[in-house]
Amino acid sequence: MFIYPDLTQALHRFWAAGLVISPWLAGVDEDGRFDPVIHELLSVRARECAFTHWTEAERGLVLNDLAAPERMAQIAVYEIAASTAVHLAHETFGELDVDETLALEAMTRVENFVGQHRFGTLLQLYMLVTSWENHNALLYYEEIPERAFVRGTWHRPWVDYSLSEELMFGALLGNIRLLRRGESRFVLLTDEGRDVLARTTKMLDKAGYFRQRLTMLHVSQFNLFETYEQLSGEIWPQVMEQRRQFLQWAGVQMGMKVLELGCANGVLTFDGGLTDQVGPSGFVVAVDPAMSMLARARSKQKRLGIDWVSFRQGRAEELPIEEERFDAAIGVAFLHFTDRLQALREMKRVVRPGGTIASFHPLKANLNVPFFREWFAPILELAAKRNDQPRDFLLNPNQVRDEFEEAGLQDIESLEVSIKSSFHDPDKVVQHYIRGVGLFGEELAPLxxxxxxxLIEELIERGRFVCDQYAESERVLYFPGQWIKGHKPFNQSTEL
Structure with a gap:
């Protein structure tokens, strides 16, 4: 049996180099990811890189005595560069289009990684991640038609090359096999393949791969979520007023300098009243990881003519902000998407002594409601197989208070509010909850x-049936929400 070495540290170095593999980015269609010029550019550079670095020594390091498929090295370089280029497009412009500059930057990152950590390490990481994708799909489906497998249409539709060599290599290792049935052939997972899948899953989980994968999927979904504000207003009809009340409760006042986390398209910044609350004598810096959301927020700013706010791309866990600049660091509906303790420490770092850290976020809700059980049965059934509730991003009230305390905040106060959610339209509800904010993203990501x-299409169809069977007044959930605030001590360093 071929067993991967422990690649945990190698994965961390890979991410630190700004590289990704098959990140499940949106925008998959029949035309592939790139126009022909970009595809050819990446193909040529990948071929040159593989020819230079895929030496006999590297083959021995990775495969021992196993025969290497001829194009595996070139495909690995291409896929990593292609995935990284799309990821850069999301980070830089908030869209899918890859130009020559981004393609060349992605290839430079690949070549720099190879120069520092060897080509064999790059190839091992590619094999580890893609074998997980292949084996996980075979475990789920039990069998995949050979043609669908080599084209990736069921499990890796973002690829624009054949997976035939991966099929042959998996068969050589004894992890997968082909079964002929009539005139068709199917790909199946062997017992050895199941064991390999269990090992790779454990290793990737230990390395934080699945969390990283989910984060990339979430950011890419938000980048493409053009109807975010419109749908939020329809689905959460009372939340705008609750945002304004939260700002008052958090103590945001005229003339304050405020950092806003997870600003999206400015829904709290402008519509929720933050810039009005601090006024022209104050200032707001608003941060979000999704470039397209920031572009929409800047357009809104230009239209409103408000010059006491600036927008920056960044993550709450690593704020692009100097220390002790703000009177308050606040956010609505962002904390549950972060490494919360690290985000709170960063918020604490950038506020002055005595400054306020505050969050308004949803909490765990009772989903055992008739209309919801019928509508979202496919997701509930996935969880039932584990004898558990669906995995979502909703929080427990005590865990956030505990994390405020662990971050070293004082004078912590919290208040629970009720947030009305209207399940009024099947297409819009599924677009908002599943494709947009990703309520059950963690549950669906392994699929x-x-x-x-x-499953998403089934949810839309089930929603239409449920909307016919239940009155609109019955298709409502009340999510508990938490307002929580604390203060940075006057006598404590920013260092923890």
Whole structure:
């Protein structure tokens, strides 16, 4: 049996180099990811890189005595560069289009990584991640038609090359096999393949790969979530007024310098009243990881003519902000998407002594409601197989208070509020909750791509049936929400 070495540290170095592999970015269609010029550019550079670095010594390091498929090295370089280029497009412009500059930057990152950590390490990481994608899909479906497997249409539709060599290599290792049935052939996972999948899953989980994968998926979904504000207003009809009340409760006043986390398209910044609350004598710096959301927020700023706010791209866990600049660091509906303790420490770092840290976020809700059980049965059934509740991003009230305390905040106060959610339109509800904010993103992320898409379409169809069976007044959930605030001590350093 071929066993991967422990690649945990190698994965961390890979991410630190700004590289990704098959990140499940949105925008998959029949035309592939790139126009022909970009595809050819990446193909040529990948071929040159593989020819230079895939030496006999590297083959021995990775494969021992196993025969290497001829194009595996070139495909690995291409896929990593292609995935990284799309990821850069999301980070830089908030869209999918990759130009020559981004493609060349992605290839430079690949070549720099190879120069520092060897080509064999790059190839091992590619094999580890893609074998997980392949084996996980085979475990889910039990069998995949050979043609669908080599084209990736069921589980890796973002690829624009054949997976035939991965199929042959998996068969050589004894992890997968082909079964002929009539005139068709199917790909199946062997017992050895199941064991390999269990090992790779454990290793990737230990390395934080699945969390990283989910984060990339969430950011890419938000970048493409053009109807975010419109749908939020329809689905959460009372939340705008609750945002304004939260700002008052958090103590935001005229003339304050405020950092806003997770600003999206400015829904709290402008519509929720933050810039009005601090006024022209104050200042707001608003941060979000999704570039397209920031572009929409800047357009709104230009239209409103408000010059006491600036927008920056960044993550709450690593704020692009100097220390002790703000009177308050606040956010609405962002904390549950972060490494909360690290985000709170960063918020504490950038506020002055005595400054306020505050969050308004949703909490765990009772989903055992008739209309919801019928509508979202496919997701509930996934969880039932584990004898558990669906995995979502909703928080427990005590855990956030505990994390405020662990971050070293004082004078902590919290208040629970009720947030009305209207399940009024099947297409809009599924777009908002599933494709947009990703309420059950963690539950759906392990599904192969086609299975996930099929489940989403089923949710829309079930929603239409439920909307016919239940009155609109019955299709309402009340999510508990938490307002929580604390203060940075006067006598404590920013260092923890």
């Amino acid at each position: 192969p791509w086609k299975a996930r898409e099929n």
